[in-house]
Amino acid sequence: xxxxxxxxxxxxxxxxxxxxxxxxxxxxxxxxxxxxxxxxxxxxxxxxxxxxxxxxxxxxxxxxxxxxxxxxxxxxxxxxxxxxxxxxxxxxxxxxxxxxxxxxxxxxxxxxxxxxxxxxxxxxxxxxxxxxxxxxxxxxxxxxxxxxxxxxxxxxxxxxxxxxxxxxxxxxxxxxxxxxxxxxxxxxxxxxxxxxxxxxxxxxxxxxxxxxxxxxxxxxxxxxxxxxxxxxxxxxxxxxxxxxxxxxxxxxxxxxxxxxxxxxxxxxxxxxxxxxxxxxxxxxxxxxxxxxxxxxxxxxxxxxxxxxxxxxxxxxxxxxxxxxxxxxxxxxxxxxxxxxxxxxxxxxxxxxxxxxxxxxxxxxxxxxxxxxxxxxxxxxxxxxxxxxxxxxxxxxxxxxxxxxxxxxx
Amino acid sequence: xxxxxxxxxxxxxxxxxxxxxxxxxxxxxxxxxxxxxxxxxxxxxxxxxxxxxxxxxxxxxxxxxxxxxxxxxxxxxxxxxxxxxxxxxxxxxxxxxxxxxxxxxxxxxxxxxxxxxxxxxxxxxxxxxxxxxxxxxxxxxxxxxxxxxxxxxxxxxxxxxxxxxxxxxxxxxxxxxxxxxxxxxxxxxxxxxxxxxxxxxxxxxxxxxxxxxxxxxxxxxxxxxxxxxxxxxxxxxxxxxxxxxxxxxxxxxxxxxxxxxxxxxxxxxxxxxxxxxxxxxxx
Numbered sequence: 001x002x003x004x005x006x007x008x009x010x011x012x013x014x015x016x017x018x019x020x021x022x023x024x025x026x027x028x029x030x031x032x033x034x035x036x037x038x039x040x041x042x043x044x045x046x047x048x049x050x051x052x053x054x055x056x057x058x059x060x061x062x063x064x065x066x067x068x069x070x071x072x073x074x075x076x077x078x079x080x081x082x083x084x085x086x087x088x089x090x091x092x093x094x095x096x097x098x099x100x101x102x103x104x105x106x107x108x109x110x111x112x113x114x115x116x117x118x119x120x121x122x123x124x125x126x127x128x129x130x131x132x133x134x135x136x137x138x139x140x141x142x143x144x145x146x147x148x149x150x151x152x153x154x155x156x157x158x159x160x161x162x163x164x165x166x167x168x169x170x171x172x173x174x175x176x177x178x179x180x181x182x183x184x185x186x187x188x189x190x191x192x193x194x195x196x197x198x199x200x201x202x203x204x205x206x207x208x209x210x211x212x213x214x215x216x217x218x219x220x221x222x223x224x225x226x227x228x229x230x231x232x233x234x235x236x237x238x239x240x241x242x243x244x245x246x247x248x249x250x251x252x253x254x255x256x257x258x259x260x261x262x263x264x265x266x267x268x269x270x271x272x273x274x275x276x277x278x279x280x281x282x283x284x285x286x287x288x289x290x291x292x293x294x295x296x297x298x299x300x301x302x303x304x305x306x307x308x309x310x311x312x313x314x315x316x317x318x319x320x321x322x323x324x325x326x327x328x329x330x331x332x333x334x335x336x337x338x339x340x341x342x343x344x345x346x347x348x349x350x351x352x353x354x355x356x357x358x359x360x361x362x363x364x365x366x367x368x369x370x371x372x373x374x375x376x377x378x379x380x381x382x383x384x385x386x387x388x389x390x391x392x393x394x395x396x397x398x399x400x401x402x403x404x405x406x407x408x409x
Numbered sequence: 410x411x412x413x414x415x416x417x418x419x420x421x422x423x424x425x426x427x428x429x430x431x432x433x434x435x436x437x438x439x440x441x442x443x444x445x446x447x448x449x450x451x452x453x454x455x456x457x458x459x460x461x462x463x464x465x466x467x468x469x470x471x472x473x474x475x476x477x478x479x480x481x482x483x484x485x486x487x488x489x490x491x492x493x494x495x496x497x498x499x500x501x502x503x504x505x506x507x508x509x510x511x512x513x514x515x516x517x518x519x520x521x522x523x524x525x526x527x528x529x530x531x532x533x534x535x536x537x538x539x540x541x542x543x544x545x546x547x548x549x550x551x552x553x554x555x556x557x558x559x560x561x562x563x564x565x566x567x568x569x570x571x572x573x574x575x576x577x578x579x580x581x582x583x584x585x586x587x588x589x590x591x592x593x594x595x596x597x598x599x600x601x602x603x604x605x606x607x608x609x610x611x612x613x614x615x616x617x618x619x620x621x622x623x624x625x626x627x628x629x630x631x632x633x634x635x636x637x638x639x640x641x642x643x644x645x646x647x648x649x650x651x652x653x654x655x656x657x658x659x660x661x662x663x664x665x666x667x668x669x670x671x672x673x674x675x676x677x678x679x680x681x682x683x684x685x686x687x688x689x690x691x692x
Contacts, residue, residue, distance in 0.1 A: 028569035301522030
């Protein structure tokens with residue numbers, strides 16, 4: 001599939017990145033998946049499709065997001081020049097909207113009139129509910145019952161936007177179960193429904209389609225860094241749950257071999273404990289949710305729940321292209337713990353006046369570890385993929401601060 | 410079309426044809442509600458009238474299944490059920506019954522993690538005749554379908570109302586044993602289709618294959634089953650049997666006495682329904 005001289009040619013026509021990816025879905029869904037693929041192949045080479053996509057990126061999402069030189073943190077770390085790609089400034093406060101705009105345009109092209117989505121922390125749910133409001137389509141969001149409780153402000157936001165949030169109690173009531181339930185809905189409503197998947201996972205063509213929408217991040221960084229420093233960045237760092245913000249930043253740079261690329265997984269309470277979400281670091285290849293990829297699972301192939309302080313990283317799998325990039329050695333995947341992320345969250349807030357989401361706080365925690373070891377002219381880009389307003393209650397709880405009646409967040 | 414290996418499945422459909430009737434397939438999840446009770450249920454299915462047994466491999470994320478079968482999978486897993494123990498139960502069954510076909514049904518990951526070659530060898534030795542793996546469409550046929558056929562077993566493909574005429578040839582290309590028609594667009598144990606809904610689809614499928622067709626999803630009562638075999642070659646009942654188990658558990662999900670006979674009683678009723686339909690040509 002991939003030519004030897006490029007990391008960017010995948011997936012192949014069957015949706016595989018090496019042994020990863022694929023289309024492991026029930027027959028009832030196969031014709032739908034194939035229809036999405038056919039339409040996607042048309043859309044991606046249709047200039048009008050991209051024109052409309054970029055129209056919304058500019059006027060609705062607020063792109064390009066700035067590439068900001070984090071001078072105070074750079075001083076503190078005493079090494080690499082640290083830049084933030086400010087995707088937390090997007091409309092709805094995270095990178096998720098890049099993808100939901102793209103997919104709702106796909107749904108519109110396909111004449112679908114009902115939208116479903118899964119969500120963990122609620123960011124993808126909010127981004128989906130937002131584009132459904134914008135395009136006047138009914139929206140149903142599946143969310144693990146545990147997450148509905150933990151993330152009640154996002155549930156309320158989705159409701160305000162007109163979406164119906166369906167709590168999922170099946171399985172263990174978490175993000176993976178929300179995805180199962182969304183797939184069950186799709187199987188039951190094949191004629192009118194489009195499933196907006198929130199990350200670079202799922203059956204082909206979702207991993208490549210979502211990647212191509214999120215690549216707006218990396219494409220902008222390339223241009224902005226050229227403008228700021230006259231050259232390519234040296235190191236890219238992003239956090240991974242399913243891996244969409246990371247893939248969006250990384251993909252445009254994969255063939256620039258001088259660019260070091262680092263993905264940061266959620267180490268939870270530590271990767272020497274059972275409570276983490278480091279699928280690439282500690283999982284093994286398996287098949288779930290339509291694709292083969294690294295998964296947290298038992299010796300018998302049962303899927304385990306991930307654990308992370310950040311609900312957005314709490315997925316036991318990872319996009320299949322990341323699995324392939326790991327095996328090829330092109331991207332270095334590491335993990336940081338809940339506590340390290342909490343420290344980075346506070347550091348960033350105080351030093352830069354930016355409250356990061358807990359997800360990119362993981363990436364920043366790793367930057368804090370490595371930045372000092374680089375020379376002063378080393379250009380490092382961190383994807384600040386979400387803002388932390390949603391997380392202040394969780395953080396307060398961990399810091400032992402009583403927020404009164406609103407402690408649910 | 411794939412080489413049709415003779416298995417207990419193909420022999421069963423030949424017998425049904427000779428007897429001029431439709432077949433009853435029963436689905437239960439292996440090890441639900443626990444190993445011993447699950448084994449007792451399995452052991453009595455054929456005597457109660459099941460013509461073939463679909464034996465569910467418990468999986469943490471059964472995404473094509475409705476609430477009843479999801480819960481049965483989780484119950485079995487909680488009691489420590491594994492794929493290896495599933496095969497053990499089949500070995501036990503084979504000591505008393507070398508005729509009734511057993512088809513393993515489930516999702517791919519537990520099989521993949523077991524290791525394909527060793528799994529096929531173990532399953533064949535245990536007495537498995539075929540496989541229905543929900544998340545392995547023809548697009549992924551190199552994973553298990555082709556190796557299973559090469560190992561002398563059947564690989565049964567699902568077709569759905571959404572599987573149109575353009576796609577059907579691809580689906581039946583390597584199908585063997587029989588075709589499993591998913592009678593509704595939905596998950597197990599929810600909606601039901603009528604024989605009038607089903608008939609045109611079966612007619613469509615028969616234009617592409619000579620394999621027998623079993624119909625499943627949403628068949629709950631003896632009457633449903635009887636209606637189904639008027640148009641299909643076999644009816645498969647799953648969630649309704651699992652529901653008997655669910656209804657006979659205490660608050661800790663432990664089985665109450667008499668659970669296996671209750672399951673077998675429903676199987677007998679379903680079998681009577683199926684056998685009430687005369688499918689002899691010209692009948």
